[in-house]
Amino acid sequence: MHAAALTISSRNYSSWSLRGWLICRMAGLDFRTEVLSGDDANSRAELLHLSPSFLVPRLRHGDIVVWDTLAIAAYLSETFPEAGLLPRDVAERAHCHSISGEMHAGFVNLRSALPMNLKAFHPGFRLFNGARADIERLVTIFDDCLDRYDGPFLFGPTPCLADAMYAPVCTRFRTYDVRLPPRAAGYRDTILHWPLMVEWAEAAAEEPEEIEELDMEF
Incomplete structure (x- = not known):
C-alpha cells in the first residue's frame, strides 16, 4: 500500500502536475x-487558464493535504531533508528559492503563447515579442x-x-522548435533525457485526448 497519493490532471498538458510529480519522485x-478526468472542473480550469493556483497537483500524505507546487516542495524538503x-x-x-519562485509567479507571456503539449511539434513556430522576452530571461537564468x-x-x-520547476519549459522549447544558444540547448537536452522526464513523457504519450479546447491555441 502506498504511503501517499498525488492527484494530477493531464500528463500531456499540465506543467504544474509535472512539477509536482517530479518533486515527489x-x-x-x-x-x-x-x-483527474478531463471533465473535472478543477482539472479543466487549471489547464485552460494555465494557472498554478488551483488545487492540482494535490498531495495527500497520511492526514496531511498539501496543494500548490511550491507548498508541496516545502513540505517534502522538510519531511525528507x-x-x-x-x-x-x-x-x-x-x-534556488528565488528562481523557483520566479518561475512559479512569472513568465505569463510564454505560458500563454506556448502552452505545454508533449505530443505536439510545431516546426518554425512564430514567436511574439512577449514570449521572446521571457525566453531571453530563461536563457539568462540557465547561463x-x-x-x-x-x-x-x-x-x-x-x-x-x-530543475523540476523549469523542466516543463524545456518541453515547450522542443514542442515549439525554439532556437536556443548552445549552452541553454544543452541544459534543455539534459532535462529532456532525465530518466524521470522520459518516464513522464512515455505515460503522456498513452494519455487520451480529452481537452479539446486547447486545440484553439493553434
Whole structure:
C-alpha cells in the first residue's frame, strides 16, 4: 500500500502536475498517482487558464493535504531533508528559492503563447515579442546557474527543486522548435533525457485526448 497519493490532471498538458510529480519522485516519496478526468472542473480550469493556483497537483500524505507546487516542495524538503530537493549551502538555497519562485509567479507571456503539449511539434513556430522576452530571461537564468554551479543541472551534478520547476519549459522549447544558444540547448537536452522526464513523457504519450479546447491555441 502506498504511503501517499498525488492527484494530477493531464500528463500531456499540465506543467504544474509535472512539477509536482517530479518533486515527489525526487523526494523518494512512496506515492500513487491519481489522474483527474478531463471533465473535472478543477482539472479543466487549471489547464485552460494555465494557472498554478488551483488545487492540482494535490498531495495527500497520511492526514496531511498539501496543494500548490511550491507548498508541496516545502513540505517534502522538510519531511525528507536527505533527498536533496534544495542545495545544502544557504546562499545556493536562497538562489534556488528565488528562481523557483520566479518561475512559479512569472513568465505569463510564454505560458500563454506556448502552452505545454508533449505530443505536439510545431516546426518554425512564430514567436511574439512577449514570449521572446521571457525566453531571453530563461536563457539568462540557465547561463547564470550553469556558470556558478558547473551543471549539468542548474545547481550542479544532480537535479533539485529548480530543475523540476523549469523542466516543463524545456518541453515547450522542443514542442515549439525554439532556437536556443548552445549552452541553454544543452541544459534543455539534459532535462529532456532525465530518466524521470522520459518516464513522464512515455505515460503522456498513452494519455487520451480529452481537452479539446486547447486545440484553439493553434
